[in-house]
Amino acid sequence: MSHRQYRGHHAGHQLRGTFQNPRPFHPHVQKRRPKDLLNPSRPASEAEKKLVQDMVAETFEKFSSIVVTERDFPDQKLPTEVADGRIVSGKQAFDLKLIDATGYLQDAIADAREIAKLPENAPVIRYNAPFHFSRLFRFLGQKQDTNPKVQVSLVPESFHLQAGKLYYLSTHLFFRQ
Incomplete structure (x- = not known):
């Protein structure tokens, strides 16, 4: 069997049934769950969903705590406009006092050099x-x-x-x- 024939045979074997029931093929080897957590080739179990939700909640709590402390929000609470994790524009983030300024990459580099007290040519x-x-x-x-x-x-x-x-x-x- 030539290299070309083998490749075609192998690809055909892997794709058999793909067009009748299209779904991603993700071969994987694992010893035990949740090593393939959020694997799109199988449904997530309730325990896995809870694990992910708990990690997201823990991360959001840490994020909220840091933002509230560092940005000095009144009542030690994030504004409701961002407390649900929505995406906001740069202008909205500035208006909500989540960021100090908006600008371009060169502005950020200049500010970083200034804060770090580095020369302009750093x-x-x-x-x-x-x-x-x-x-x-x-x-x-x-x-x-x-x-x-x-x-x-x-x-x-x-x-x-x-x-x-x-x-x-x-x-x-x-x-x-």
């Missing part, structure tokens, strides 16, 4: 997204942007990532959609 570290095979198909046939995105971080030296905590890294900062 270098900015640019992070390139690591290669991920699943993104290859999205970019085939498209011209890729050769200018990587810039991440500005004003994190205190005492900040350390901790295992088991939820962290959000927005893909729009690193990948052009």
Whole structure:
């Protein structure tokens, strides 16, 4: 069997029944749940749904506590406009006193340099997204942007990532959609 025949045979085997009952195929091996939590190829159990809801609630409580403390809100409560997790525009976030200013990337870099008391020519570290095979198909046939995105971080030296905590890294900062 030639390489081309094998590839076709293999692909046909994996896709059998796909068009009659389309659903994603996610082969995985696990020792026990919830290692495949939120796997889209199977329904979530009630215990898994509760686990995710509890993690979201815990994260939101921590977020709310930090925002209320750092932004000095009256009555130590978030405004009802954002307390339900909705998305707000930059102007709305400014009006709600969730942010200090709006601007462009260069404004953020200038402010970061000023806060850190760095010279205007202090270098900015640019992070390139690591290669991920699943993104290859999205970019085939498209011209890729050769200018990587810039991440500005004003994190205190005492900040350390901790295992088991939820962290959000927005893909729009690193990948052009």
